[in-house]
Amino acid sequence: MSIAVVWFRRDLRLQDNPALDAALRAHERVLCAYIHAPHEEAPWQPGAASRWWLHHSLRSLDADLSQRSARLLVRRGDTQNELFALLHASGADSIYWNRLHEPALAARDSAVEQSLRDAGVAVHSFNAQLFCEPRRVHSGQGTPYRVFTPFWRRVRAQLEVTPPLPAPAKIASAPAGESLRIEDLRLLPRAGWDAGLLETWQPGEPGAQQRLDGFLRNALGVYKDGRDLPHQEFTSRLSPHLHFGEIGPRQLAWSLLDPQQQHERAEAPREAYLRELGWREFSQHLLHHFPHTAERNLDIRFDAFPWTADAAALDRWQRGRTGVPIVDAGMRQLWHTGWMHNRVRMIAASWLTKNLRQHWLHGARWFWDTLVDADLANNTQGWQWSAGSGADAAPYFRIFNPVTQGLRFDPDGIYVRRWVQELAAVPAPLVHQPWRDAELLRLTGYPAPMVDPSASRNDALAAYRTLRAQES
DNA sequence: TGAAATGTTGGGGCG
DNA sequence: ACGCCCCAACATTTC
Numbered sequence: 001m002s003i004a005v006v007w008f009r010r011d012l013r014l015q016d017n018p019a020l021d022a023a024l025r026a027h028e029r030v031l032c033a034y035i036h037a038p039h040e041e042a043p044w045q046p047g048a049a050s051r052w053w054l055h056h057s058l059r060s061l062d063a064d065l066s067q068r069s070a071r072l073l074v075r076r077g078d079t080q081n082e083l084f085a086l087l088h089a090s091g092a093d094s095i096y097w098n099r100l101h102e103p104a105l106a107a108r109d110s111a112v113e114q115s116l117r118d119a120g121v122a123v124h125s126f127n128a129q130l131f132c133e134p135r136r137v138h139s140g141q142g143t144p145y146r147v148f149t150p151f152w153r154r155v156r157a158q159l160e161v162t163p164p165l166p167a168p169a170k171i172a173s174a175p176a177g178e179s180l181r182i183e184d185l186r187l188l189p190r191a192g193w194d195a196g197l198l199e200t201w202q203p204g205e206p207g208a209q210q211r212l213d214g215f216l217r218n219a220l221g222v223y224k225d226g227r228d229l230p231h232q233e234f235t236s237r238l239s240p241h242l243h244f245g246e247i248g249p250r251q252l253a254w255s256l257l258d259p260q261q262q263h264e265r266a267e268a269p270r271e272a273y274l275r276e277l278g279w280r281e282f283s284q285h286l287l288h289h290f291p292h293t294a295e296r297n298l299d300i301r302f303d304a305f306p307w308t309a310d311a312a313a314l315d316r317w318q319r320g321r322t323g324v325p326i327v328d329a330g331m332r333q334l335w336h337t338g339w340m341h342n343r344v345r346m347i348a349a350s351w352l353t354k355n356l357r358q359h360w361l362h363g364a365r366w367f368w369d370t371l372v373d374a375d376l377a378n379n380t381q382g383w384q385w386s387a388g389s390g391a392d393a394a395p396y397f398r399i400f401n402p403v404t405q406g407l408r409f410d411p412d413g414i415y416v417r418r419w420v421q422e423l424a425a426v427p428a429p430l431v432h433q434p435w436r437d438a439e440l441l442r443l444t445g446y447p448a449p450m451v452d453p454s455a456s457r458n459d460a461l462a463a464y465r466t467l468r469a470q471e472s
Numbered sequence: 473t474g475a476a477a478t479g480t481t482g483g484g485g486c487g
Numbered sequence: 488a489c490g491c492c493c494c495a496a497c498a499t500t501t502c
Contacts (some may be wrong), residue, residue, distance in 0.1 A: 346473070395474090395502090397475085397501080398473090398475085399474070399502090400474065401476090404474080404475070405474090465502090
């Protein structure tokens with residue numbers, strides 16, 4: 001009897017899962033396995049919010065497998081040892097997985113693949129994660145793209161739109177060896193801080209499909225401009241589902257570009273959303289080509305930048321007590337829900353790196369621990385973009401004014417008042433700059449800004465000028 | 473996927 | 488009718 005192992009990693013779905021599909025076509029029985037090995041992702045082991053998500057996503061996948069008379073075999077430890085143990089226990093001679101592109105994991109995978117092949121195991125790997133994998137995209141000179149627009153022009157032009165693979169109706173399961181319970185992985189927090197996450201999210205493939213359906217129905221039409229309004233639910237909020245592979249980018253592309261339904265979808269919002277998926281793609285390609293950038297500046301001129309060491313400032317930023325309403329609203333939304341609206345991420349990141357002049361890695365590490373969609377490529381790219389040290393980055397002088405941004409994108413103050421309770425009774429224009437009324441500030445108990453927006457802006461510009469002077 | 477300073481333009485009030 | 492000034496609106500430049 002022919003048996004294969006399907007090794008699940010960040011592809012926790014049954015639909016459009018090419019590894020699962022290929023294994024089921026070629027073998028009579030398959031063993032679906034997940035191996036928990038966070039140490040192999042060091043120094044970026046999954047943070048607390050990611051672990052919470054992973055727990056629920058594994059539960060969901062196991063439930064979906066159970067409906068198909070299979071189950072998810074869960075192990076913990078050294079990946080290579082566990083895979084060999086699974087192969088021996090099940091009598092499988094083949095293994096299937098979907099490829100990952102994070103440097104540490106890609107290196108682990110190729111080492112595992114080599115030793116499996118050396119032992120005579122047939123290894124089959126697939127692309128389920130990207131429109132187009134990094135080795136297939138490069139500029140005319142054969143070098144990696146460093147600028148988004150030409151990158152996206154290229155990837156968008158060769159984007160093939162094909163129907164997703166259906167989920168298998170039934171899975172003939174191989175006799176499972178010993179499995180841990182998902183609870184045994186101890187992914188959930190001891191202290192019960194996850195109530196806000198539970199009320200916000202439904203991890204797992206069915207939750208991802210529901211989010212997608214709701215997005216297409218209620219938000220895509222206004223996405224192009226609406227995605228900038230943090231008080232509205234006009235973004236897809238699919239990022240954590242995408243990170244864990246509960247849904248893939250090619251499924252999203254199909255749902256937007258399916259010739260049967262395309263007439264229902266206006267071109268502008270459709271392309272605007274695809275473009276955002278393009279940024280996700282770009283981030284993964286960048287991290288693949290420049291693997292050191294998760295901790296180090298892509299633009300080495302920034303190695304000389306005069307950051308400020310200020311643990312108290314960082315602490316207040318993390319807790320949402322900076323005294324800048326839209327920044328604090330974002331940081332509190334993050335703490336409560338494990339997610340922050342992207343417009344507010346940019347504002348909060350600009351405030352931390354430019355006005356408070358804290359190294360972007362401090363922000364990256366905090367986001368890493370608190371975001372349910374924490375993704376090394378996106379997080380690295382986003383923070384380096386904000387700091388000005390990244391690829392196609394915001395120029396150093398592009399410093400957000402949180403008041404202007406608040407007035408423009410949250411004009412009625414709905415977002416700020418929702419997350420900053422102290423300001424719940426403050427009317428609209430003032431709610432973005434409550435320090436303008438000292439008496440009101442005193443009554444609310446809300447702090448004054450740690451630094452003056454205008455003065456700290458000028459200080460940041462001066463700091464960047466020293467960097468340019470050293471360069472020349 | 474900025475903001476602020478500076479420059480330019482053009483309509484309207486007015487002598 | 489005309490030049491002048493004011494200033495808002497828009498454009499350009501600079502950081």
